[in-house]
Amino acid sequence: MRVVEAHGSAATALVSLLIAALLSLALHRDARAQDQTLLLEVMVNGVSIGKIGEFTYRDGALLARPEELRGLGFRVPDGVQPQADGLVPLAELSGITWRLDQPGQALHATARNESLLPALLRTGVTDGPDGVYASAVGATINYDVAAVSVDGSNTVTGLLDGRIFSRWGVLSSGMLGSTGNGYGGFDANRAIRLDSTYTYSDPAAMRQYRVGDFISGGLSWTRPIRMGGAQITSNFALRPDLVTFPLPAVGGTAAVPSTVDVLVNGVALLSREVQPGPFEIPQLPVVTGAGTVAMTVTNALGQQVVTTLPFYASSALLAPGLSTYSFEVGALRLNWSVESDDYGEVVGAATYRRGVSEMLTLEGHAEGGSDFAMGGGGFVINVGNLGVLNISAAASTAMGQTGTQIGIGIQRIAPRLSFGISAIFADRNFRDIASLNGDPVPRRQINASVGLSLGRYGSLGIAYAGIERDEAPLPIRFYAPPGTVVVNGQVQDQAGQVLVQPAQNAHVVSASYNVRVGDFTVYATGFRDFARGGGSGFLAGIAVPLGPRSSASVAGGANDGRAYGQVQASQTPVEVDQWGYQAYASAGYVDRAFADVQYRSPWGEVGVGVDRSDDQVAVRAQAQGALSFVDGSVFASNVINDSFAVVDTGGVGGVRVTSENRLVGRTGSGGRIIVPDLRSYDVNRIGIDPTDVPPDAVLPYTSREVRPQDRSGILLEFPLQASQGALLRLVDGAGDPLPVGSIASVQGGARVPVGYDGEAFLQGLDPIEHVVTVDAPSGRRCIARFTYRPVAGDIPTIGPLTCQDEAP
Numbered sequence: 001m002r003v004v005e006a007h008g009s010a011a012t013a014l015v016s017l018l019i020a021a022l023l024s025l026a027l028h029r030d031a032r033a034q035d036q037t038l039l040l041e042v043m044v045n046g047v048s049i050g051k052i053g054e055f056t057y058r059d060g061a062l063l064a065r066p067e068e069l070r071g072l073g074f075r076v077p078d079g080v081q082p083q084a085d086g087l088v089p090l091a092e093l094s095g096i097t098w099r100l101d102q103p104g105q106a107l108h109a110t111a112r113n114e115s116l117l118p119a120l121l122r123t124g125v126t127d128g129p130d131g132v133y134a135s136a137v138g139a140t141i142n143y144d145v146a147a148v149s150v151d152g153s154n155t156v157t158g159l160l161d162g163r164i165f166s167r168w169g170v171l172s173s174g175m176l177g178s179t180g181n182g183y184g185g186f187d188a189n190r191a192i193r194l195d196s197t198y199t200y201s202d203p204a205a206m207r208q209y210r211v212g213d214f215i216s217g218g219l220s221w222t223r224p225i226r227m228g229g230a231q232i233t234s235n236f237a238l239r240p241d242l243v244t245f246p247l248p249a250v251g252g253t254a255a256v257p258s259t260v261d262v263l264v265n266g267v268a269l270l271s272r273e274v275q276p277g278p279f280e281i282p283q284l285p286v287v288t289g290a291g292t293v294a295m296t297v298t299n300a301l302g303q304q305v306v307t308t309l310p311f312y313a314s315s316a317l318l319a320p321g322l323s324t325y326s327f328e329v330g331a332l333r334l335n336w337s338v339e340s341d342d343y344g345e346v347v348g349a350a351t352y353r354r355g356v357s358e359m360l361t362l363e364g365h366a367e368g369g370s371d372f373a374m375g376g377g378g379f380v381i382n383v384g385n386l387g388v389l390n391i392s393a394a395a396s397t398a399m400g401q402t403g404t405q406i407g408i409g410i411q412r413i414a415p416r417l418s419f420g421i422s423a424i425f426a427d428r429n430f431r432d433i434a435s436l437n438g439d440p441v442p443r444r445q446i447n448a449s450v451g452l453s454l455g456r457y458g459s460l461g462i463a464y465a466g467i468e469r470d471e472a473p474l475p476i477r478f479y480a481p482p483g484t485v486v487v488n489g490q491v492q493d494q495a496g497q498v499l500v501q502p503a504q505n506a507h508v509v510s511a512s513y514n515v516r517v518g519d520f521t522v523y524a525t526g527f528r529d530f531a532r533g534g535g536s537g538f539l540a541g542i543a544v545p546l547g548p549r550s551s552a553s554v555a556g557g558a559n560d561g562r563a564y565g566q567v568q569a570s571q572t573p574v575e576v577d578q579w580g581y582q583a584y585a586s587a588g589y590v591d592r593a594f595a596d597v598q599y600r601s602p603w604g605e606v607g608v609g610v611d612r613s614d615d616q617v618a619v620r621a622q623a624q625g626a627l628s629f630v631d632g633s634v635f636a637s638n639v640i641n642d643s644f645a646v647v648d649t650g651g652v653g654g655v656r657v658t659s660e661n662r663l664v665g666r667t668g669s670g671g672r673i674i675v676p677d678l679r680s681y682d683v684n685r686i687g688i689d690p691t692d693v694p695p696d697a698v699l700p701y702t703s704r705e706v707r708p709q710d711r712s713g714i715l716l717e718f719p720l721q722a723s724q725g726a727l728l729r730l731v732d733g734a735g736d737p738l739p740v741g742s743i744a745s746v747q748g749g750a751r752v753p754v755g756y757d758g759e760a761f762l763q764g765l766d767p768i769e770h771v772v773t774v775d776a777p778s779g780r781r782c783i784a785r786f787t788y789r790p791v792a793g794d795i796p797t798i799g800p801l802t803c804q805d806e807a808p
Contacts, residue, residue, distance in 0.1 A: 038062075040100075040107040042072050044116070047257065047276050049073060053107065056087055062100060062107070063087035073117050073277065074109075111277075113253050118280035121260065121272045133203055133681065135712035136646075137166045138630035142639050146622040155180035165712040169200035172711070176337060193340035201710050203238040203681055213333060216433070217326025217351035220316075221378060221392040221407040221424055222365050223434040223441075228343050229330015234323065238710075240682040243283065246319050246358040246382075248293055248311035251280035256299050263294045265415070288313045289413030290385070312385040316411070318355030326351045332437055345369055347433050358382070365394070367433050372398040374432050378407070387412030390422075396431045403430030405441070421448040428470065442504075444468040458515025458522075469504040507531045520544050535560045549574060564588030573600035576638075576665065582609070596620070602665055603636035628674060630713050635674035643678040643708035645686060650720040652697065656689040666692075671720075680710045688718050696795050698723045698763070725763040726788055729799030730754060730774060738803060742776045758800075774803050781806045 036057040042049050053072050056063045066076045066088050080092050090098055095115030099108040141162040148155050156179050163172035174194035197212035210231040217233055218224035236244050250262065254274050262270040264286050274297075284293060290312050297305045318324065332344035349367035356362055359382040366375035376394025383389050392407040409422030423446045435441050449463040510527040526538030541555025550571035557564060566586035573580035580598040596609025604625025611618045626640045635646060649655045651671040657664045659675050667673045678684045687703035697720045708714050730738045737758030744760040745751040747770075754760045754774065762772070765788040772784050782803035789796065 038100075038102075038105070040105055043106055043108045044073065045110060045276050046108075049275055055090075055107065057100070062090045062098065064090065069093070070117060073119065074111070075115050075117050113278050116277045118251055118278040119274055121270065121274070121279055121281045133707045133709050134714045135165055135167045135709040136630050136715045138628060138713050139164045140626055140628040140640055140644070140711075140713065142624075142626045142641075144622070144624040144639075146620060148618055148620050150616065150618045153181055163711055165709070167709065169198060170709075170711050171198045172196070191340075192337060194337060199710065201235070201238055206234055206236055206238045206242075208233055208235045208238070214328065216328050216349045216367075219351060219353070219363055219365055219378070219392070220390065220409070220422070221376070221394070221405070222351070222367075223432055223439075225434050225437060226333035226336050227328055227330040227347070228333050229328060229346075231326065231328035231330075233326040233328075236324070238681050240679065243285075244319060244322060245288070245313060245315050245317050246355070247283040247286060247313060248309070249280065249282045249284065250293055250295050250307070250309060251278065252295065252297060252305075252307065253278045254297060254299070258297050258299045261296045261298070263296075265291045266294075286311065286313050288315055289415070289418070290387075291415075310385045312382055312387060312412075314380075314382065314388045314411070314413075316361070316380050316388050316390065317358075317382060318353055318361045320355045320357050323352065323354045325353070332433065334437060344436065347372075347436070349433065363392075369433070369436065372396070372431060372433075372436065374430075376405070383410075394430075396429075398429075398431040401429040403427050405430045416453050418451040419449065422446070440470050442467050442469045454515075456516075458513060461512045463510050464508070465510075466507040467504060471503040505531045506534065508534070541566075547571070549578070549580070559589050562589040564590060573598050573605065576600055576602050580607075600638065602638075604638055626676070628713055631715050633670075633672060635672075637674045637676045640676045642711060643680040644713045645675045645678055645684070645706060645708065645716045646672055646713060647675055647686065647688070648672050648715060648717045649688060650718070652694065652720045655692040655718075655720075658687045658689070660685055661687075675716075678706075678708050680708050680712070683707060686716060693720060694794075696723050696725065696791070697721065722790070723763045723795070724765050724788075724790060725761060725795055726765055726786075727795055727797045728760045728762060728772065728784075728786065728801055729797065730758040730760060730772075730784060730803050731800045732782070732803060733805075735800070735802075738774060738782075739776055739778075742774050744772055744774045746770045746772050761795075772801070772803075773806075 038055045038057050039052055040055055042051055042053045049072065051072055053064065054068055063083070065086055066080075066082060069076050069088065074093060074096065076088060077094060080088055082088050090096065093115065095112040097110045101108060139162065141160060143158060143160055145156065145158040148157075158177050159174070160177070161172070161174045163170050165171075173196040175191060176194060177191040179189050195213035197210055197214055200209045202208070210233070211229075213226065213228050214231050216224045216227055216231070236242055252260075254260075254276050256276055258274055260270070260272050260274050260279065260281075261268070262281060262284065264284060269284065270281065281295075290310070293309045293311055295307045295309075327350050329346070329348040331346050334342040334344050347367065347369040349365070351363075351365045353361060353363040361380045362377070363379065364375075364377040366373075368374065374394060374396035376392060378390060378392030380388055380390045388411055390407070390409045394405045396403045396405075403426065405424065405426035407422070407424040409420070411420035411422075412418060424442065424444075426441050426443055428443065430441050432441060444466065445468075446464065446466040449461065451459065451461045453459050507530040508527055509530065510525065512523070512525040514521055514523040521543045522541075523543065524538070524540040526536070528534070528536040537557060537559040539555055539557035541553050543551055543553035545551050546569070550569070552567075552569040554567045555565070564586055565588055566584065568582070568584040570582045571580045578600050580600070581596065583595045585593040590613075592611075592613045594609060594611035596607050598605060598607035604623060606621075606623045608621045609619075611620060624639055626637050628635045628637065628640065628644065628646075630646050633646070637644070647657050647667065649667050649671040653667050653669045653671055655667045655671070657667060657673050657675060659678070664675050665673050675686060683705050684707070685703060685705050690699055690702050693699050699718070699720055701718070704716060704718075706714060706716060728744070730742075730744065732738060737756070738754050740754060740756055742754035743751050744754055744762070746762060746765070749762060749764055752760050752762060760772075767788055767790060769785060769787045772786065774782050774784070776782075782805050784801040784803040786798050786801055788798070
């Protein structure tokens with residue numbers, strides 16, 4: 001019996017819950033039924049913000065979505081939680097009171113500045129790239145080949161850099177080769193592989209993956225090395241629009257409608273009108289170094305408030321939240337450019353930097369091998385907008401010995417006075433990966449410089465560079481002709497290898513000065529090495545421009561007390577079909593003269609020259625350029641260091657093609673041309689000249705924007721197609737032109753208007769007889785017949801055609 005009662009009680013409770021839920025739902029529906037959606041003009045502190053807001057009016061209260069409130073400039077505190085329907089009551093916004101004007105369909109809000117979001121005034125800095133990154137499937141090989149003849153000895157050397165690209169990445173490899181009998185009987189027949197690497201880039205993550213040969217990541221206090229293995233690294237070059245270092249930002253408050261003007265180092269940067277309330281100008285574009293931002297707020301009465309703020313921008317700092325990193329593992333690459341496949345022990349390295357704030361960036365580095373480990377950390381800090389200070393410390397252990405290294409530096413760049421000093425000190429037991437390759441760690445390395453701008457009196461610079469390094473604990477191998485004495489009486493062994501890495505001790509002070517006098521530039525520079533056995537020298541001269549690409553200079557100086565003089569002139573070929581030259585002669589300490597001439601063609605750059613040193617004369621010829629294979633065609637061009645495009649105009653030749661409004665050339669007979677020198681991952685604007693398009697061609701667009709991938713090529717089509725069109729002249733039975741505004745059409749074709757003189761242009765016509773129907777504005781309809789015969793390169797005019805009234 002108790003069981004039955006228990007079940008009965010449970011059933012009663014369940015029924016009660018259902019009734020309560022139904023009542024609550026009914027009340028909620030009734031409340032929602034009473035909701036009223038209002039579109040209101042928003043007035044803040046008596047001034048319209050120029051926006052219409054969407055609100056919900058419920059039981060005498062106004063509610064809105066949080067994103068709607070933020071879009072209207074109201075600050076929604078983090079502690080305010082939306083209701084079940086996602087709406088926030090305006091009464092819960094602190095510091096804001098409101099009044100609803102339903103007849104005027106307006107919301108009058110009174111708010112404190114801290115309750116409003118600052119209005120953002122943009123200066124052209126973009127939030128990120130748009131567009132699609134593209135790459136075709138193809139290959140490119142850059143070449144630089146030189147032939148030299150000296151006293152009957154002929155040698156040909158070449159540097160080749162080839163790559164295969166697609167949307168899945170780039171496979172690249174380089175080779176250095178030579179052939180001939182060489183100078184002095186030395187055998188120059190050699191071929192050396194340089195770097196062979198597969199690279200995949202991820203622009204969204206700003207990350208690159210490499211397998212093969214590469215250079216490890218590093219910091220200002222580490223030494224990158226060549227490795228063969230795998231690497232994951234960040235690369236901001238995948239986002240050319242991204243500013244990686246902190247930029248100054250200014251802001252303020254306007255009590256009434258005002259105008260804000262911003263100057264950076266005296267140069268006007270922005271002028272905007274602002275409404276009453278707070279405003280902010282984020283990320284002012286500035287050059288690195290010290291500077292001043294001046295902001296002027298002017299109201300309608302002409303009253304001004306001027307604010308001046310100093311700033312210091314440095315690429316050594318990272319913007320808050322940005323990180324850079326590099327992780328690699330692989331074998332040491334030994335004797336690069338001397339041997340093709342010389343690898344050492346397996347090592348690994350990791351580098352990381354992160355912007356903690358606008359004033360502070362942290363950095364760390366670690367590396368190690370089988371019996372070696374090194375690690376350290378440091379920071380870069382903006383010191384009161386006066387300059388940047390960097391401090392680092394690292395420790396290593398190798399072969400049972402522990403060593404340490406510390407570094408410190410400070411730098412300031414300013415329009416008037418700039419200076420910098422950096423010092424790295426390491427004890428004798430400190431080791432890094434580079435030292436495993438026979439390159440000892442400098443025990444003391446100091447660099448200092450001061451630059452002073454004297455205005456119209458020129459500029460002056462003084463620098464000091466000091467380094468102290470022990471003799472290499474491991475030998476370094478390189479090749480030399482037989483019997484060559486290299487250093488300290490050491491001679492190559494039978495394998496053609498020299499083992500040498502002497503100690504290094506240098507303390508060099510240098511100074512330079514230059515000033516502009518009319519069109520002339522007067523310059524002087526000198527140095528002295530205060531280390532034992534060091535030398536000294538100076539050079540002074542005058543340079544004068546001869547044109548936009550050419551200049552000449554005359555100078556004299558001395559090196560270790562031996563005087564000399566020199567004169568030279570040069571012109572650089574920059575664009576296609578330009579000539580260049582170099583001419584140089586010196587006498588005294590060194591007697592030398594050389595001259596060469598270059599020509600830059602659309603297919604590459606060639607040059608010839610003669611070089612005389614003392615009684616020895618060398619004749620030299622050189623050619624450099626690139627060959628690219630895309631979409632079944634081979635294209636010759638100048639060297640392609642980054643990316644390129646192949647423009648295809650659908651078989652139409654002689655069409656002028658531009659890149660960033662600069663003429664590249666004309667399409668060939670096949671309607672194609674290669675456009676080198678594109679910037680990877682950046683917007684490149686390529687266009688064609690519509691005046692070169694045949695009249696009977698349809699041109700859907702004349703310019704395109706593309707973002708090619710890293711060191712890749714793209715096929716860029718401008719699909720020119722024959723319009724198969726004709727211009728009809730339509731007349732009525734009396735021979736008068738049909739009225740303007742009539743509509744003409746052929747079966748299956750588009751309806752086109754009839755213009756003056758009864759002319760109508762029809763496209764997409766087949767070479768057959770057509771029936772054209774014309775509807776006049778009066779409602780009259782008539783029919784005409786014609787036969788279309790295409791004319792290559794022209795649009796035929798047909799008519800007059802008599803349009804006969806359609807039979808009823």
